[in-house]
Amino acid sequence: MSDTFKLNIDGVEVEVPKAYTLMQACEEVGAEIPRFCYHERLSVAGNCRMCLVEWEGAPKPLASCAQIVGDLRPNRDGSPPVIRTKGAYVEKARNGVMEFLLINHPLDCPICDQGGECDLQDQAVAYGRSDSRYDENKRAVEDKYMGPLVKTIMTRCIQCTRCVRFVAEVAGVEEIGMISRGESAEITTYLEKSLTSELSGNVIDLCPVGALTSKPYAFNARPWELRKTSSIDVMDAMGAAIRIDAKGDAVMRILPETNEEINEEWLSDKSRFVWDGLARQRLDRPYVRRNGKLHPVTWPEALDAVKAALSVGADQVGVVAGDLIEVEQAKAALDFFRGLGVKNTDCRPASAQYGTSGVREHYLLNPTLMGVEESDALLLIGTNPRVEAAVWNARIRKSWLWGNLKVAVIGEAAELTYPYTHLGTSADALNGAAVREFFKGAKRPMIVAGEAAACRSDGAAILSAALSMAQETGAVSEGWAGFGMLHTAAGRVGALDAGFVPADGGKATKDILGGALKTVVLLGADEVDLSQVGSAQVIYVGSHGDAGAARADIVLPCAAYSEITATFVNTEGRVQMTTRAVQPKGEAREGWAIFRALSGVMGKVLPYDTADELRALLRGKAGQNTAFSGRGYAPGAKGVSALIAAPPAADGGFGNAPFGRAIADFYLTNPIARASRTMAECSALATSLDTAVAAE
């Protein structure tokens, strides 16, 4: 039996695998099949009937999305079955389906947020009648509450059940369902409770009509008015592909773009709905603190103030880079401060024990995000991917659901949307027999350590033990680098690649902020503990008025990620670039330009005048291979030799203190998210749900 099957589609003979659906086969020859319920990444429902095609000789049209090619049979004379996706027969069938779909669909396109990007609208134009023959009353459906992100207008629902399948299969929280039946059928969450998934916003994209729309974006803009810019998300370390839709100088919404290697086509709620934070709490001009209050000043005044603050001696200055720092700023700042002789520079959270070995592979997610689909045993050490990389968590779930992945966790036993073996809460478990038992027979083991494991005093020993474990279990071998770190911050890997770590004899983050220095420079660092800074002068360079700016003596405003064309390196080591979607706010400048200007004021001019010159420097000369040479690809197993080498020696062993959480609140991990009202609402809701569960 051959695995392929011959078909005659619209007069073109094509041979496709038997496992294909008829719809896939039709698309193979370029035929366009309309659909509502079918979605490539969800299971097949076959309930909208829009994808009908004709099979010559069949008594009825076929729903091509649900018809497996292998179930067709050749004609009696042995010639391939004849399928038609065009012609009067198919037109009439689709026309009839469309008329039924529109019977109960309201004619409220002029006030519908989906208008202009609505599958039903488009397909009604293409396949529908010009008028309706239905003159009964249309049905009306009560709107449902689905939380602060998803707005529902359920009368518009055509019951394709994409949202039901998405939350059950991809998001892994079975919370949406179709209740009742027939004309009474309704899509709802259980008793109209809020969705608890971090991926709930994706149902808005999936909804082919305007039943589920974005609540924060409601009535804000029409799709054709928006300026669309492809960019990169910085809310987590995945670097998901996004599209920033802007009107004037305001970001109106953020949508995912497809990048199979990172986010497929999903996006986490934080990345999607953070945009209102880009317009709030913005630092739009420089400030200097006088008599305890921040006063607006001009740029030259601010730079002079910075010059004075930095003239305390290089060993009295410390620089901490924050979570959202772009590579250009990190590089320019590093060059600038190194030029002054400053050794105290760090881009890592307090007590972080990675990034100083000089081996890039030690802090990358070498197996790659997509690699989890090849893996058959995944061990998560001190990391909760559901909050640290929500979209990747969906991919892990996918690999568990459709593949043969099994997962084990060392650390907090959180709900991850897939079952896992809980091996322990502390690093002790790495020595146990259970972990070896778990990896027994695994062909592609994968070990991922998180910041909760790496950011503690014994973090180096834990990472070293994890790498040894990887070597012992065969997780690192030629062609498979199954050991890696999952970062939480978009800027971290890029800054590490730029060398933003303490120089020899320099202080790390914890000591920089420990009160011993006279001047502390924060590059958007708001996640660090500033309570011990003491009387030090604090210079804050960042986009949002948050913890850092509140403590700062000098504030230099810089652009946020939607306002710059800048380089970010994701947790896999994939170099990607954002694109400027809107202008920086007020007098805010790009981060690297601030340090270029400062270098002039200080008389130590940096050797680049444009961002392109800076990037050329980062990429290195032609033929030279730096971390920034390539763009868009993850090194993956290329660096496996560095992992096969003996792990870096760590002083002492590790304690048995349980791993904490790297992220306390998924919705409030950075200054932009904390400035967002939507995120605040989500956070409050999630907290109240957590408390309610704990109280039970």
Next chain:
Amino acid sequence: MALRRFDLEAGGDSFAFKSETEEKIAFWRGKYPADKQRSAVIPLLWLAQKDNNGWLSEPAMREVANRLEMPYIRVYEVATFYTMFRLQPVGKFHVQLCGTTPCQLRGAERLKEVCKKEIGKPMFVTDDQRLSWEEVECLGACVNAPMVQINDDFFEDLTPESLSAILGRLRHGADVTPGPQIDRVNSAPEGGTTVLTDASLFDGSRTRVSALPNLPKPPEPTPEATGLPEADAPTNTKREEPTSKEIKS
């Protein structure tokens, strides 16, 4: 079909299966493998409804979901799909009145009027908590139309008067007799059998082996094969007298 929603207020906060139900739950769950326990959702919902005075409250539904380790929404979908799961309180005696075509042709509309008059609107529970009614689709007793189902029993061949009498008796706690409310047994003709009345049809005297010409010759019938039927063999010429019984609530 109207919108179906849980009566959250009447459902309260808790529900527990009766202890004697556990055995039935174990029976139904035992029919399915350990990883397919959710197949037992409909029987368990039905048992929960029985244990909850004839309707399915939200805590009862949750209890079923918890036992089968199913997400609530999946059980909710089932409970709202099947109208036999009632999401609002019902009376001690819940009347399901068939309104489908055969019953309608035979006077179900008039029975509806009786229910409206004696009880009230559909799904309304009388103040004494004894009666409620709703219209349902075909219950499969068309030959005895019109009919109603009260709790687990059919009451058939109704007239407005006989239904009114039944409701009156139920309201006052008196016994009622399920089955046809006219002079007939099950679905047999009213007033007794009118065809196939010849006793010889049933006494075995007409039993003989016939042979087809092109068949091999059959063996001689043995004396046992031609024996007379037993004296009390069931026939449909004998009529059973309807017995009165208390119907279960």
